[in-house]
Amino acid sequence: MKTAVVTGLLWAGVMLARLFTGGPVGVADQGGGQKLLCGFGLANSRPWGVDGADYVFTTWESHPWFGETCEPYRSTQLAMIWLEKSINRLLWLPGDVDTRGLGVICAILVGVIVALLAGLLPGRWWIRAAVASTIGLVYADAAFAGFFVSPHTEPVALLGAGFLLAALLWLGRGVTVLRLSLVTAVALVTIGAQVQTVALVVPVCLALLWRPVRGQRWRRGAWWTALRRTPGIVLSLAVIAMASFHLASQPERQMAAARQALVFGSILYDNPGAAKDLQGLGFDPQAALAISELSDGDGTVISLPPALNAVFNATVTNTAIARFYLSHPAHVIRALGWGLEGIGRLSADHLGSYPPEAGHHPGAREHRIAVYSWLWGTFRAAPALLVILWIVTFAAGRSVTRRRGLRPRRKAVGTVAMLVPVMIVAQFAAVLVSAGRVESTHHLTVVSFLTATCIPLLCLSLWVRLQGVRPRPHWQKAPGMPENRRPLASAGV
Numbered sequence: 313m314k315t316a317v318v319t320g321l322l323w324a325g326v327m328l329a330r331l332f333t334g335g336p337v338g339v340a341d342q343g344g345g346q347k348l349l350c351g352f353g354l355a356n357s358r359p360w361g362v363d364g365a366d367y368v369f370t371t372w373e374s375h376p377w378f379g380e381t382c383e384p385y386r387s388t389q390l391a392m393i394w395l396e397k398s399i400n401r402l403l404w405l406p407g408d409v410d411t412r413g414l415g416v417i418c419a420i421l422v423g424v425i426v427a428l429l430a431g432l433l434p435g436r437w438w439i440r441a442a443v444a445s446t447i448g449l450v451y452a453d454a455a456f457a458g459f460f461v462s463p464h465t466e467p468v469a470l471l472g473a474g475f476l477l478a479a480l481l482w483l484g485r486g487v488t489v490l491r492l493s494l495v496t497a498v499a500l501v502t503i504g505a506q507v508q509t510v511a512l513v514v515p516v517c518l519a520l521l522w523r524p525v526r527g528q529r530w531r532r533g534a535w536w537t538a539l540r541r542t543p544g545i546v547l548s549l550a551v552i553a554m555a556s557f558h559l560a561s562q563p564e565r566q567m568a569a570a571r572q573a574l575v576f577g578s579i580l581y582d583n584p585g586a587a588k589d590l591q592g593l594g595f596d597p598q599a600a601l602a603i604s605e606l607s608d609g610d611g612t613v614i615s616l617p618p619a620l621n622a623v624f625n626a627t628v629t630n631t632a633i634a635r636f637y638l639s640h641p642a643h644v645i646r647a648l649g650w651g652l653e654g655i656g657r658l659s660a661d662h663l664g665s666y667p668p669e670a671g672h673h674p675g676a677r678e679h680r681i682a683v684y685s686w687l688w689g690t691f692r693a694a695p696a697l698l699v700i701l702w703i704v705t706f707a708a709g710r711s712v713t714r715r716r717g718l719r720p721r722r723k724a725v726g727t728v729a730m731l732v733p734v735m736i737v738a739q740f741a742a743v744l745v746s747a748g749r750v751e752s753t754h755h756l757t758v759v760s761f762l763t764a765t766c767i768p769l770l771c772l773s774l775w776v777r778l779q780g781v782r783p784r785p786h787w788q789k790a791p792g793m794p795e796n797r798r799p800l801a802s803a804g805v
Contacts, residue, residue: 313431315430315441316428316440316444317427319426319427319430319441319445320425320427320428320430321423321427323422323423323427323444323445323452324419324422324424326448326452327418327419327422327448327451327457327460328415328416328419330452330680331415331419331461332415334680336368336370336415336667337368337680338368338411338458338459338460338461338462338665339368339458339459339462339464339466339660339664340365340367340368340369340462340663340664340675341356341365341369341464341663342365343364344463344465345364345463346463347383347566348385348387348464348465349372349393349409349463350381350382351385351390352372352394353374353375353376354372354373354375354408355373355374355377356369356371356372357372357407362668363674365662365663365675366664366674366675367666367674368461368462368666368667370411370412371409371410372408373408383563383565384563385562385563385566386558387504387505387506388468388472388500388501389469392414392418393409395417396409396414399413400413411461411462411463412461415460415461418460421471422448422452422474425447425448425471425474425477425478426444426447427444428478429443429444429474429481432481432482432485432721432724433481434719434725435772446767447474447765449683450684450761451474452681453681453682453684453764454659454677454679454680454682454685455658455659455660455682455688455757456470456757457680458665458678465506466506466758468501468502469502469505469506469509470761472499472501472509473502473761473765475498475502476499476502476512477765479495480727480728480731481724481728482724483495483519483724484725485720485721485724486526487523487525487526488525488526489525492520492525492543493547495520496516496520496547496550499512499551503551503558504554504558506758507558507562507567507742507746508739508742508743508747508758509739510555510558510559511738511741511742512739513555514734514738515734515735515738517548517551518731519731520544520551521544522544524540524544525540525543526540568625570746571628571633572613573613573747573750574746574747574750575593575624575628576611576613576614577611577612577613577748577750578748578749579636579748580604580607580609581609581749582610582611586600586603586604586609587600587601588600589640589643592639593627594627595623595627599620599627602620603616603620630745630746633745637744647744647748647749650744650748650749651740652699653752654752655691655698655740655756655759656688656691656692657692657753658685658691658692658753659753660751660753660754660757662751662754663675663754664677665677666678684767687767701763701766701767701770702736702766703733704770705729705733705766705769705773706730706733706734708770709725709726709727709729709730709731709732709769710726711726711773711777712726712729713726713727713730718776722776722779725773725776726773728769729770732766732769733766735762736759739756739758739762743755743756743759
């Protein structure tokens, strides 16, 4: 307990220092923040005519919005905004909402996540503190930390992923209704952060159904086994229902714009057979030819004539896009290449990190802590190694879960190491189908974060696995050895 508290407090302090020492840093807004905060009647207080992608403007003030200029945007990040708005004056910050206040809240929550991990992981105190700190180092990296001082939806998605890791570790020790409920609650918050995070339904339901609830030994029989599965089944159905509601409640105009960006920015990008592929999406030959002639093939989203735009919106649906990719493996390969390159870049370099008064050039990026960004140079040079990392992490986790005689605390590491690659693949596929090539690094932020956590998870899984194969002297294994001569189990393992 002491290790967890000290480690958590340390990392909360590290996050506060790296975000604010020497001036605040964050991630600039390219329009997504306005979609989110206009629902609170807020607008960014930046000078007129200044590109919001170049600098970080932290203050948001009251502003009247009318009609289509502010459609409701559904995200659990709104709860974080509401919390910051409630304490904004207590922090002596200007405006109605200031993203520096969000940074303070997120830094504290990162400390909580690291503390939970340090308390739930196996091993001696220094091993638990070290592994939890490597997760804290992911949050502190320049590729992710800036999002905590921004109006984007990534903060709650990244924090939710960390809390989900902790909840899954606790669930891996033994399945109870309380632990299943906690995983469900954390998953719903994480899934509700973005449209793409809905894909986490798959690994979350897998975790909820992995094992039945622990039962008393004397209660045996098929009926009791089925009853022990009921909580996981019910909660899985609840997760699916809430995820479906989250998708259905998104503004249709924004979803249509996203589909249009996917078609022009990915499917038709540098595509000599554009007309044929448009027919594969469901367009008739005449409409397909007209749209292909209007497209330049450079990824630019064009403005279609009203009649053709109506046909486009009626034809291109999420189902049509999924069906297109399933029937066109060449486009799947292209999308995989773009996605791996996006993860390999790790950081959304098209968005600035500094406020204008910091004196940096427009769009300048900060690198106060960039350990993982430095390690990522290997993946930038060879993005295919990312797939190998996912596979090896999954295999190491499976090896841990299959080993007999391990304590639940250690076996839980293997379970999480298996689930994280599944989370990555599900989220990766969702981003490619919903966003494609355009701003892939930004859209794949959660995938990149989970990929970074694979490194400490892989190391810990290998350590747990190798702990069980170290040879022991024959005198320690003798069946008649007195109890006072038997080796004591390591404390805290």
